[in-house]
Amino acid sequence: MPRYLFGGSPADFAIQTNYPADDATVRVQPEVDLTVWSAPVAGTRYTDLQLEFGGSTVAILTTSVSGRLPRFYGPDGVTQVWIDMGDTDRYVLESTDLGSIVDTKLDKTAQPSPHQHSGADVPSLQRQIDATMRCVMFDDASNTWPYQSDVTPTYPPTPMFWYGNAALPVQARWGLDYVDQLDATNHGGSTNIPDPTEEPTEDPVEDPDEPTMTIAMSTPVASINGAAVTVSAALTTAGGPQTFARVQVAVRGPSGQTNDVAYRANVTVDGTLSLTGGFTASASGTWTAYATYNKTGGSAQSDWVDGPKKTFTVTLTPPDTGNGGTTPPTGSASVPKVNRSGIQWNSGVARWDSDNPDNTVNLANAFGTWRGRSVDGFLHFPKRQTWNDMFNGVPASWANFPGYIVYSIPPQPETEGAQNNSATAAGQNNTRWEDFGKKLTAMGLNRSTFILRIWEVNGYWYKWAWGNERGTKVAPNTVESFVAAMKNLSTSVKKYAPNIKISINMTRGQSRSGTTWQSVYNQLLGNHQYGAYFDVIGYDTYDWYPATNTGNWNGTLNEAPGFNDIVSYCRSNGKQIGVEEWGLVGGGAGGGADNPYFITQMYGVFNSIKDVLAYEGYYEDKGAPDTLEHRMIPGAYPSAAAAYKNSARWGS
Structure with missing residues (x-):
């Protein structure tokens, strides 16, 4: 039987929470030892894990200095494991070879390809799998995604996996923050996956008075710690004034780094509301600026509507020391190295x-x-x-x-x-x-x-x-x-x-x-x-x-x-x-x-x-x-x- 891969997704970090303490802080856990089990309680401990396919087996996994789980191969034929990091709970981990697993469950002999599915596939995929994840598929017969009411999540949300060749519509945007969009190159070359860079489109037929948002940003410029960026967003309403619990523009970067650039809370908009803010990137890599709003004031992800996104790249450059180079200041102003x-x-x-x-x-x-x-x-x-x-x-x-x-x-x-x-x-x-x-x-x-x-x-x-x-x-x-x-x-x-x-x-x-x-x-x-x-x-x-x-x-x-x-x-x-x-x-x-x-x-x-x-x-x-x-x-x-x-x- 094959060994399946685990880990490597944006969500695969060891974390510690102080909830229900007042601050409810969530922190990653660097360099912590993990054991792997077959069940949420009791069960069998797996000790034949592989960090490289065909390599030697290990019984204990260790998170990186940033708290990330290592990518590993599980035991033969196992597609779901439970991770124990030494606290009172175990945490489920699904195999990242999801494409082949879904094919098996649907009794398909080949990888899905664009426009291959019918409306009959949607009920099969729109389900809980072992109470740990949901799959939602684009319905080519009606050319639609399932509506939000058809895929109401739990809270905190379970992981959502979206299959389809079209951008998610506004009704489904609430799930974008919890999407693991699969890499087609790892699943037989399938292209039946949404383009993660494509911006969602509005749905004027469904709701002509729905607020719309736009986003713009400055060209990144050199700064002390990376790249300084100014991000601007605008929210426009139609059909009279509308009240929002929060309108926000934010950025996300490598390893989950986030920064709220600007926001307005409890604001009524009749026309256009503009937001502008700046931030300084702290790491090289791809960053994304996005706009979002919340009309209900609720804390669930389903209470938020995500607007457009824009990506940009940050490359850290050697600092300018202010004295003509990258060497420390010298002369009377310098404390020497001991x-x-x-x-x-x-x-x-x-x-x-x-x-x-x-x-x-x-x-x-x-x-x-x-x-x-x-x-x-x-x-x-x-x-x-x-x-x-x-x-x-x-x-x-x-x-x-x-x-x-x-x-x-x-x-x-x-x-x-x-x-x-x-x-x-x-x-x-x-x-x-x-x-x-x-x-x-x-x-x-x-x-x-x-x-x-x-x-x-x-x-x-x-x-x-x-x-x-x-x-x-x-x-x-x-x-x-x-x-x-x-x-x-x-x-x-x-x-x-x-x-x-x-x-x-x-x-x-x-x-x-x-x-x-x-x-x-x-x-x-x-x-x-x-x-x-x-x-x-x-x-x-x-x-x-x-x-x-x-x-x-x-x-x-x-x-x-x-x-x-x-x-x-x-x-x-x-x-x-x-x-x-x-x-x-x-x-x-x-x-x-x-x-x-x-x-x-x-x-x-x-x-x-x-x-x-x-x-x-x-x-x-x-x-x-x-x-x-x-x-x-x-x-x-x-x-x-x-x-x-x-x-x-x-x-x-």
């Missing part, structure tokens, strides 16, 4: 002991031991209540540390007189900063691997930030006072420690009203006699607000500030980005908790920006409050920790 970890960029950790800063080195090295690779550096927070706290938090032992050091302090202590940067902006603290520069030089830390970090300057919760908002805790700094403070600080400390680097750090998505972060940094680009006013744009990002998944990852990259705009600015101005804090966040604090997807995506970003990446360090601290738990070492996030320690990423 080469302790063996990773292609400086990779360290944010882990410290404010009471005993000598111990910070031990904590950092312990993190390196845990992951299986030495750290290239660490981030440290001293106490910051007084000038002595800030300037005496650097121990002499750090001069012997061979990696980079990020030292986080504000422009003036938190208990210092004025509740903002006014004294430092006025130059009243210049002598203090000069003395700190002298101290660093005397300790042997006047070097390009010592980074003085002024952190989260766009956060309204710190008094040294610019443009406080939302019920500010302190008197606000103007942009002018912030810029003046940074210039005085940088000039003073570099007067006696000219080789150190200055990082001015921001946190993701905290844009301030009345200005852009680029306009602030532009005022600090000028050089003084000791170098630039800043060398590194520091950046903090965490897996929360939102907890990341395939549907919103591009959105987090494009926030202001976000990876895309900061990296673009660095490449254009010969600066580097330092990802000084990044990490997981507990689910109780609105984060993704044990989210390996966030870990793998962050690794991909670092790999793509290593030409301007000064360093990155995972935030291995419990957080404040404790619900912000970030630590992987205690074991709260086993899947994410495994993804981090994978040998293809940060592991040995």
Whole structure:
């Protein structure tokens, strides 16, 4: 008997759901072991699987780093198996050799060909097969597809397989998101399959007042992370006003990546409604832009009507570093590669002991031991209540540390007189900063691997930030006072420690009203006699607000500030980005908790920006409050920790 193929369809991923938890998050499961069975419960376990036809047999399948099931041959004659991924359920998998299976069930001796079927075939194919899939066939006798009411799905939908040589009409469009359209080349050369690139046509005879949609897009242009595309859609009604629960234009790309480009909710349209939005592709391959609307407000796929689609191709190009090539910035603006970890960029950790800063080195090295690779550096927070706290938090032992050091302090202590940067902006603290520069030089830390970090300057919760908002805790700094403070600080400390680097750090998505972060940094680009006013744009990002998944990852990259705009600015101005804090966040604090997807995506970003990446360090601290738990070492996030320690990423 023959062996049939399984896997390889867009739906064949191992996933984990939090439903019925509040966030109902769905995540792929990378590198998880799977067993194969003959039944949904009990049954026989299949151990004679083949990854290559005629090859050696295996008993366990393992998903890829993206969570995809491997394509495999099942036991002789078996066309349906059940997959067990170690949770409480098993999941059915049908053979992808569907064409030959359907032929057998219909007692046909040859592959179907166009216009071969009659209306009598439709009832035979319009049925449940083992309660796991539906087949619907185009009726050549009446030149129609079955209507939606004839093929009402369950919810969540069962897989739908559509056979026919005509585009699906509007009545059947609800099923397009769940179609596995067969590849004719794998089934005897049959052409009796819908063209997946052909756009559905409207049916004015059936409903002359049905809304119509059109779609257009810009020509993709080069951008930081792929191709920037503007997508526009228009929905037109006839016969009077119509109300829609949601009108949307979105894109889908390789490996199921999705992005909602623009939408309108609860809108009444009498004529034409236009939508326009942009996105940045994150992977090479074929992307599709599509338009859709929902009039009922229901969550079932049958409540949505899909409009036209347009496809385009994205090819990632080598980045322009902004200094004439693809090499990292050099000279006074560059933090050098340390080469302790063996990773292609400086990779360290944010882990410290404010009471005993000598111990910070031990904590950092312990993190390196845990992951299986030495750290290239660490981030440290001293106490910051007084000038002595800030300037005496650097121990002499750090001069012997061979990696980079990020030292986080504000422009003036938190208990210092004025509740903002006014004294430092006025130059009243210049002598203090000069003395700190002298101290660093005397300790042997006047070097390009010592980074003085002024952190989260766009956060309204710190008094040294610019443009406080939302019920500010302190008197606000103007942009002018912030810029003046940074210039005085940088000039003073570099007067006696000219080789150190200055990082001015921001946190993701905290844009301030009345200005852009680029306009602030532009005022600090000028050089003084000791170098630039800043060398590194520091950046903090965490897996929360939102907890990341395939549907919103591009959105987090494009926030202001976000990876895309900061990296673009660095490449254009010969600066580097330092990802000084990044990490997981507990689910109780609105984060993704044990989210390996966030870990793998962050690794991909670092790999793509290593030409301007000064360093990155995972935030291995419990957080404040404790619900912000970030630590992987205690074991709260086993899947994410495994993804981090994978040998293809940060592991040995």
